[in-house]
Amino acid sequence: xxxxxxxxxxxxxxxxxxxxxxxxxxxxxxxxxxxxxxxxxxxxxxxxxxxxxxxxxxxxxxxxxxxxx
Numbered sequence: 001x002x003x004x005x006x007x008x009x010x011x012x013x014x015x016x017x018x019x020x021x022x023x024x025x026x027x028x029x030x031x032x033x034x035x036x037x038x039x040x041x042x043x044x045x046x047x048x049x050x051x052x053x054x055x056x057x058x059x060x061x062x063x064x065x066x067x068x069x
Contacts, residue, residue: 003021003036003037003038003039004021005038005040005059006039009063015055015056018038018048022034024037033045039062040058043068044061044068047068
């Protein structure tokens with residue numbers, strides 16, 4: 001299963017489409033958390049919820065395989 005983070009890195013979606021992925025999660029029968037569905041750790045998810053400014057840094061960390069927690 002692909003996720004938001006992977007799709008952004010692969011150029012399949014844009015940063016401003018994250019809310020669409022959250023909506024898909026709400027409408028799915030997925031048993032994973034929203035953070036897992038998006039491809040984030042819980043800490044990354046909370047950073048993003050606190051301030052969406054962090055999203056580009058979360059994506060960059062995934063691209064470079066860097067732990068930002």
